[in-house]
Amino acid sequence: MVLIILKKRIPIASGLGGGSADAAATLIGINKLLNLDLSDSELLKIGSSIGSDVPFCLIGGTAIVEGKGEKISPLESLKDIWIVLMKPSYNLLTKDxxxxxxxxxxxxLNDIDKFMKSFSEKELLKKFSMIENCLEKIVEKDHETISILKKKAMESGALAAVMTGSGPTVVALCEDFDSALKVYSKLSKEVDEIYVSKTCSKGVEIFS
Known part of the structure; x- marks a missing residue:
């Protein structure tokens, strides 16, 4: 029997993959705790049976994810890109x-092949404006908050702003920490939850 105490930090039903990250961490933790010695491919197979985003959360970093989440093509890792996450007061269910x-x-409308043609950390800073979420326009039909947050984030100096996952969180990508703080201060009164963070190059890690 394994007792797991989970302290949620990622808001639920927010389009941030919090549940998938929890599942990935649980798989890695149990594999180590019980000395199961499951290989990466075995963990990915189990993760895929749990949820579409779990395999990516196991690997982390930067990647193109296809199919139902089981086809993962790692890319040059983009780390230390400063972001601001803005979560409105309401939640959305992915299935809906x-x-x-x-x-x-x-x-x-954007072409992923064109976007990836000269992919690198340096080039991506120039291409942030090309980032698009196909689910965004669908959510915006019922929730104008999304477009308002995006507009205000851009006006505050963000390089790009886009809805994450199935929403409703909006992420603003910033050139540096100071730019992220500026966006944070400008929009902190617009949403219930707002965070400054940065990208990382790995998935689940164990700290002992």
Whole structure:
């Protein structure tokens, strides 16, 4: 029997993959705690059976994820990109957003191949404005908060702002820490939850 005490830091139903990250951490932890010696491929297979985002959370870093989340192509890692996460007061269920998406179809215009053509950390800073979330326009139909937060983040100096996952959190990507703090201070009264963070190059890590 294993007793797990979980302290949630990532808001639930926010489009940030908190549940998937918890599942990935649990798999890694149990594998080590019980000396199961499961290989990475075995952990990925188990993770895929739990949820579409779990395999990526096991690997982390920067990657193209395809299929149902099981096809992961690692890219040059983008670390220490400063971001501001803005979570509105309401929650959204992923299944509901995808149902609407299936009815409407993809509203995205950007070409992922074009975006990835000269992918590197230096180039990405110039390409942030190309980032798009195909679910965003669907959510915006019922929640204008998304477009308002994006607009205000850009006006505050963000390089780009986009909804995360199935929403409703909006992430603002910033050039440096000072820029992130400026966005944070400008929008801190607009949402219930707001955080300054940065990207990392790894998935789950064990600290002992």
């Amino acid at each position: 957003i995808y149902k609407k998406y299936d009815k409407i179809g993809s509203p995205c």
